[in-house]
Amino acid sequence: MDLKDFELIYTQDRCEINDKQKIERKIREIIGDNNISTKEVDILAYTKDASLITLNWAIQGKIAGLPDFIIWPDTVEQICNILKFANQEKIPVIPYGEGSGVVGGAIPIRGGIIIDMKKFNKIIEINDKNLTVTAQTGINGMNLERYLNAKGYTTGHIPQSLYISSLGGWIAHRAAGQFSTKYGKIEDIILGMEVISPQGEILNFKPIPRASTGPQLEKLFIGGEGTLGIVTEATLKIWPYPDKRILISYAFSSIDDSFKAVRQILREQIYPAVIRIYDSFETSRHFPDIENAKDKVMVVFVCEGNSKLVELEESITREKSEKNSGIDCGVHPVEHWFETRFRITETSAMPPYKIVFDTIEVASLWENASAIYHSVLDSMKKLQGVIMITAHVSHFYPNGVGIYFTFGGVPSKEQTDLEYYQKCWDTIIKAVLDAGGSIAHHHGIGINRAHWMESEWGNSVNTLREIKKLLDPNNILNPGKLYVDTWKGGET
Ligand SMILES: Cc1cc2nc3c(=O)[nH]c(=O)nc-3n(C[C@H](O)[C@H](O)[C@H](O)COP(=O)(O)OP(=O)(O)OC[C@H]3O[C@@H](n4cnc5c(N)ncnc54)[C@H](O)[C@@H]3O)c2cc1C
Incomplete structure (x- = not known):
């Protein structure tokens, strides 16, 4: 079976490139022959992200989007020049991390150039005094975390997709990790960034713990979903690897009782790194062997950090759980969660x-x-x-x-x-x-979720559209994402 045998799902507003060979020659001039592919096998690999519906399509011989070129730039200058060229030719450019996104964000629905960021994989600096790490954004999540762990640190950002996602993808989708209740979500962790604008200009937001320097413009790119800029480098908070971890689990009679217990714990400013409430259906699926949790709602907690503080967190977590009729289920459910947490x-x-x-x-x-x-x-x-x-x-x-x-x-x-x-x-x-x-x-x-953005944001979506027009007048950067977008670029 080759590419022409697959049915294409997203065909609307597809950008048809007239002289493909000429475009390819120019891209090769910019990034070199080793950093581009138009082979069918590569094109096929980049037709989808990890949206689960694409697995059903794969079985039926359907593909989501069809890119024209796959490129792997290794310098910022190459990315800038590709974007400038894409603006001249009005070709879509889609930033691509590891393709683990599950909402179609990296699918090339209008065709064009996939910029795979995997060669941007360097860790530039760990700064112990500032407690920061600076890295290029194509770095794989697990590679970053393992490197930090070996040096005695963690970012505390551990999504279930750690092995299959990149720093750039986390920033683009405003990701949240399993330990986020203590360490924060990605927007709490990022201190500075380098971003390439859709027109190929370098924007630098220096790492700083906070500043009172007008609106936080850099936040536009955290959650920008690759539509407003390509993030090439970021500085993140890190923490000394925790001294101690305490594993706790309780079974509750109802989801409402479990909500009450967890709410009371957080009101005391106690932040277990991990809290997970499983409704009774998921409890029976994940913890069938735990007798005390039969027909109940399982809650697992992981408290970690300085040992004295962790012991205090444990005692308050237990006190509030028991006050709400939680039944202690021991460490086994939490150990089971640790063993299976990356199983997908x-x-x-x-x-x-x-x-x-x-x-x-x-x-x-x-x-x-x-x-x-x-x-x-x-x-x-x-x-x-x-x-x-x-x-x-x-x-x-x-x-x-x-x-x-x-x-x-x-x-x-x-x-x-x-x-x-x-x-x-x-x-x-x-x-x-x-x-x-x-x-x-x-x-x-x-x-x-694009067609729901109007219900979520009301007419503020139009402000986002206006910002996009300002930054990306030809609508080349990851078009058709984030909100309903029928704009072809150019005059409005
Ligand atoms: C099994 C599984 C478990 C998951 N668990 C979690 C979880 O626990 N927490 C969570 O938050 N998410 C989770 N996800 C979702 C997914 O992993 C995240 O959305 C992740 O942030 C995407 O990263 P990626 O590198 O794979 O990005 P991609 O899928 O390649 O791209 C996602 C979006 O980011 C843009 N993008 C990528 N790199 C850049 C860049 N450098 N600059 C600008 N834009 C860029 C793309 O254009 C696209 O719009 C999970 C997904 C799967 C399949």
């Missing part, structure tokens, strides 16, 4: 059975968290074909939570997988918005 095979097991499967993470203030949980479950149970809808809660603040839903279902004969997938997404997101939540906690918007 479940997701690829579904498509061969024609099951459409995905996960959706959303955010909420505490006052709406319970309503969101129950309302999503109720609305999904009414949707035809749904065979599972479960949730865990894995990101916490004194003010609210990030809730992570998992669904699976089978489309009817009249529906395509994509139609059914969108129906499930829309059902969940509508329930979340109606109950006062936010449509995304840490996976970003990409293509999947």
Whole structure:
């Protein structure tokens, strides 16, 4: 089977390049013959990200987007020149980290040039006095963390996708790691950045703990999803590797009791690095052997850091859990979580059975968290074909939570997988918005959530569109993402 045999899913607004050979010659002049590929095997590899629906498509011989060129620049100057050239020729450019994004952010829906950042993989400096690390953004997450661990540090940013994602992808999607309740989310961790604007200019935001120098312009690029600039370098906070770790777990009678216990812990300014609440469905899936957790809601905690502080965190965590009728389940459930936390095979097991499967993470203030949980479950149970809808809660603040839903279902004969997938997404997101939540906690918007941005942000989306027009007048950088975008670039 070769490329022409695959059905292309995203065809709308595709940029057809007239003289491809001429364009290729020019790209080769800019980045050299070793840093470009137009081989079918490479083109095929970059047609998708890790959105789960693309696995169903792969089985059916369908591809999401079709890029024209794959390039692996190794200098900032090359990226600047590629962007300048792409502006002249009006060719889309899509920054690409490791392709682990799950919302279609790196899919080349209009074709064009994929800029794979993997050669930007250097660690530039660890500064012990400042507690910072500066690295290029194509670096793989696990390579960065292992290097830091060997030197006695951690960033504390440990997403489940640590092995398969890059620093640049984390910044672009405003990622959150499993230990985020203590160490913060990526926007709390980044202190400075180098960014290349869509027109090929270098923008430097120097690392600083905080400054009162006008609006924080650099924040535009944290969550910019590769539409406003390409981040090439970043300085992150680091911490001495923790002295001590204490593992705690409790089973609660209901999700509301577990919410109450965790809320009370955070109100005391106690921040266990990891807190994970599994609803009763996920508890029975992940912890079937824990007798005390049968039909209950399992909560695992990891407290880590200075040993004296950690002991204090443990005692308050236990006190609040027991006050809310939590049943101590010991260390075993937490050890099990540590052993399995990077295991992701479940997701690829579904498509061969024609099951459409995905996960959706959303955010909420505490006052709406319970309503969101129950309302999503109720609305999904009414949707035809749904065979599972479960949730865990894995990101916490004194003010609210990030809730992570998992669904699976089978489309009817009249529906395509994509139609059914969108129906499930829309059902969940509508329930979340109606109950006062936010449509995304840490996976970003990409293509999947773009049509909900207006409901989330109201007319502020137009301000974002105006900023995009200013920075990227030809709409070449990752077009069609983040919000509904029919603009072809040029005059408006
Ligand atoms: C099994 C699994 C588990 C996951 N767990 C988590 C988790 O725990 N927490 C979490 O937050 N996410 C998680 N994700 C989602 C995903 O890993 C993140 O969104 C990650 O941040 C994407 O990084 P990436 O390097 O793979 O980016 P890609 O998928 O390559 O790209 C994502 C977006 O970033 C842009 N981009 C990439 N590099 C740059 C750059 N240098 N400059 C500008 N834009 C750029 C792309 O254009 C695209 O829009 C998970 C995904 C999977 C498949």
